[in-house]
Each structure stands twice: as C-alpha cells, then as structure tokens.
Amino acid sequence: MIAGDFLGLFNYWIVIVLMMLGLYTVVSRGNLVKKIVGLNIFQTSVFLLYISMGKVTGGTAPILTGKPEVFSNPLPHVLILTAIVVGVATTALGLALVVRIKNAYGTIEEDEVQAADDEREFGNTAGTRDEAR
Amino acid sequence: MSALLIDAASWALLVLGSIFVLIGALGLVRMPDFYTRMHAAGITDTLGADLILLGLMVQAGFSLVTVKLVLIGAFLFFTSPTSTHAIANAAYTAGLRASPMDEEGDAPDEGGDSAGERP
Amino acid sequence: MFSATVAALLVAMVLALARLYMGPTLYDRVLAANAFGTKTVLLIGVLGFLTGRPDFLDISLLYALLNFIGTIAVLKFFRYRTLGDRVDPERGGGQR
C-alpha cells in the first residue's frame, strides 16, 4: 500500500517540488532574467501536472492505429501543446520588457531599479546610492 | 532462427553503443581539462550514437522507421562534429589553452565562467 | 535489451548533468549541454521501441536537426557579443 502510494503520487510530488523551486526563484532572486527562468520552471511543472493526470496505465499515445487500444487522455495534451507555444511567446514579451528596463535604468537587478525609482520620487534620501546609476 | 539472429545482432550493437556512450560520459566527467573532455565526449558520442541507431535499425527491419533512423544518423553525423568543432573554435579563439600539467585551471565553479574573456 | 540501453543512457545523462553543473569554464557547460542533447535523441528513439510504437521518431529527428542551433548561438554570443550583426565603426570597411 505504501509502495503503491509512493509510485502513484511521486509524479505529483516532484511537480510540487518543481513548482516551489520556480516560485522561490521568482520571489527570492532579484535578477530579472533569473526570475523569468524561474517562471518557466513553474510553467513546466504545471504542464507536467496536466500530462501526468492524463496518463493511463497500459495506455499509449492517442493516435489511432486501426486496432482497439487503450489511449491516454488526449485533452490535457491539446491544452498543454498550445500552452507551450503561448509560453514561449509570453517569455519573449517578458524578455523584451527586461531589455527595455535595462535601457531605461542601466541595470536588471530589481533592488537597483527600486532604488532608482525611490530616488527619483523622494530625492536622494537613502544616502549611498552610487550604484543606482 | 533468423529472428533470433536479428535479435542477437541488434543486441550486440545496442550494448556496444551503450558502452561507448558510457565511456564518453565518464570521460566528460573524469578528464582533467576542457580539450581532453571534448575529445572524450565528441568522438565516442558520435560512434556510440550511430551504433545504437544501427541496432535499432536492425530491429525495425525495412520500414519507414528505418528511413527515419537513417536520417537521424545522417544528421547527427553532420551536426555533432560540427558543434564540437564550433565549441573548440570558440574556446581557442577566446584564449583558453590546453594545460595538461596545470591542475589549477580547474577553478571553482563560479569564478570559472569568466575564463572565456576575449583577449 | 532496450532497458539496458535506456539505463546506460540515463547514467550518461547524469554524468553530463554533473559536468554541466560543475563547469568550470563556460565551454565545458556548452559541451555538456550538447552531449546531453545527443543522449536525448537516442533516449527518445529507444523509448519508442521500448513501448512498441516506434513511429514517434520525428521528435528525435527534430532534435538531430535543430540541436546545434543553440551551440551556434553560443559561439556567436561569445565571439561577437551579439546575435545580430556586429558593426565595426573603427575599421569602417571591415572584412566581409
């Protein structure tokens, strides 16, 4: 029973680990490119969650062969197939934003962008702001 | 009888290919500097890959699958050495030199990524 | 017997992953990623045979065709520092 549970839930557990690693990368790292990579990891974990749920033991890929066979669920495949290409298009949009932030602030570190914004709004209150070019 | 022969032939090719791939991967980890690692990975990889593909072809017989396997083999045969060449070229023009006697070239992880500065 | 090949490929992938993590130079990382790509081509091919439906080799074929784009992009990135065209203002004419 324990072994069955382990094998039966292992996919979901790793998916959760990946999801949390992605989330942690997004939340804790200040570099914007790194944040986007973290988002991609999170995104892939969602893909794997869907596909894992669609798998049927003893099933095969949902392409008809003319013989009666057990097929895995095609619906998650459709949803995720389009999501991957949408994902790369939105990643490109995010990266374009990063490039523009670099042009405007001279940095892609979130802390420095924040410092530059503070300085612009409140004047040079924080004292040592040399690095915020 | 002939089925057994085919199985035996493809088994031999697959095992041989697997051994080459394993040796290459071991060399990738164990060799002392970049160019020796490249030697280990580049050469054995191409041979091992083609042997494994050959083993699969023997298993598949004359069909569309074999045609695809031949194409995969042919493209790997072009692209794999090309990318090895490209990496070696990039490393050499960037000033990375082979240093068989010098173990200190193996700088710790983070610092090492600046080793490819343009001279 | 396909299982043995799969096992060998998985071990080789672990080793390539280790080299990718350790570095030390960035060229080691490119080399490891490239080797990993070759193993992926083989693994996907063998997986098709293992499950008895070897008609999904298109994916392997795709990787065999496209995997070196990344390597070329890396080469260009480190030689010219851009993926576009590098204009050389000092030399004006430059070589073409």
Place this chain on the structure above:
Amino acid sequence: MTIANVIDIALLVFLGLTAFAILKLRALFAVVMLSSVFSLVSACLLVHLDAVDVAFTEAAVGAGISTVLMLATLALTARREKASTRTQALPLIVVFLTGLALVYGTLDMPRFGDPAAPIHHHVAPKYIHDTETEIGIPNIVTAVLASYRGFDTLGEVTVIFTAGIGVLLLLGAFIREPDGLKIQTMHHHLVLRVVTKVLIGPILLFALYVQAHGDYGPGGGFQAGVIFAAAFIIYALVFGLENARLALPGHAVRVLVACGVLLYGGVGIVSILFGENYLNYSVLGSTPVHGQHWGILLVEFGVGLTVSAVMVSTFYAFAGQNPPISDEDW
C-alpha cells in the same frame, strides 16, 4: 518496479536537480544552458507519458528558439547575477508551507495512471470514440485541437499574435536599420557555413512535413511554425542578420503575423456564410468528413503562419537591437 517506473522516477529526479542547479548558479549563461537541458529532459518525460504531440512542441521550442532568445537578452543586458542583499527567510518559509499544503492535497488525488480517475470519464471518451467517424483522421490530438476545440485554439493563436505585437511595440523602435556600414559576419567559419547550407533545406522540408503530417502523427501548425522559424534564425546567425532580412524582410513578416490569424478567423466566417456555426467545418467539403479535412488543413496552416512569423519577428527585434552589451556588464 517496472522499467517504466524507473524511467519516470529518473527523469523526474533529473528535472528536480536541474531546477535546483538553476536556483543556485549565479552565472546567467550557465542558467541558460541548464534551462535548455531542463527542456530536453521534460521532452523525454512527455514522450514517456504518451504525450508525443506535446513532446514534439517542447522539442521544437526548446531545441532552438528559447535558448536563442535568452542568449539574445543576455547579450543586451548583463552576464552575471549580483548577490542578493535581501533576506531569504520569509520566501523560504512561505514556499515550504505552500509545498507542504499541496503535498497534503495530493493524498486525495487519484493515483498516477489510474484508469478510473474522473478526468478520463467526462469528454475524453467521446473524443477517442468519435474522432474516427466524425473527423476521419488518426491523430486525436489534432482533431480535438483544430476541430472540437477550435475556439480555444483560435484564442491561443490570438494570444501569440498579441505577444508578438507586444514585443514589436517594446523593441521595434530600437531595431537598427541597415546603415550601409560593413558588418562582420561569420565569414571565416567555413565549416559552419557549409554545414548550415546543407541543413537549412532539410529543416524547411521537415517543417513542411510536420505541417502536413499533423493529421496522421505528431505534428501540426504550432510545431511546424517553430521549426520554420528556426531555419531562418539559423540562417541569420551564420550568414548575418542583414542577409536574412534581405531574404525575408521585417515588414513582410509583420504582415504574415496578421495573415495567419486572419486565415483562421476567415475559415470561421466562411462556415457562417454557408449557414453553419462559426468554425464548423462540415460544410466546407462535399461530405462532412471531407469538410473537416479541409477545415483542419486551413486552420493548421493559419496557426503555422502566425507562429513562425511571430518567432521570426521576435528574433529580428532582439537581434537587431543597438547597442550590444557594454564592457562593464560582460
């Protein structure tokens, strides 16, 4: 433990290790390499989980486009991540507690591969059962994608279209125009030039095969579009961006971006004109099944057109930026 379980567990552990390494490393170039490996492993895993169409898409995207875009961004920004000064304790606690709650939630989920799970009993049996008679093509995924759920796919294509427009709006004004200056190309890389010349033809041919063969095997417009774009990207990388723009001008690509979505939407309008519902292809041919074939063919072509045009124009926008990375950030 069967061999299938072993492969499953091994690949999942690879994914976890790679993600952890991405978190730890501060050299952004290494992060890009690791994320390309992450994509390779997930493609293997998707093949193993029977999702060949999805694996194909992941392979097409991960093998070229995403690595190239990441590298292009690094070439315009910075190569290293700076050490973070902020405190890490709070995010760690939040992430740990969320993960724990999610793991607790999985205990009630149907076990992996269970045929009795609810997901397999709602609409999926209908798709699997009816595809052969109603749509008449072997690949169920393509049938669901282009016909049963054609509205969803139209939405997705519109999202890709919008994202492409967004990239052009953000970066388009900064694209360097050809100014008559001589440029350095990879002229002296003879091996690369020859091999690339040999390969570009097969890549384009393979893209057409994937586009046309999507009804019968893994493939379709999404995958074919990305592969098509990859051929132009590799040409631009080796023979110079200017030459690629001579072959396929930027403004022509921008027109094609819109054409694909227009074709998809237009097929829907035509089916309205024939007196049926939007995107019901049954009226397009002499018999309903024949009409479905026509509809899927046209719609997939529209998808391929938009996807490849968006990818190419995104690459043009990133690679044509001025100026490249400064010495300080290198």
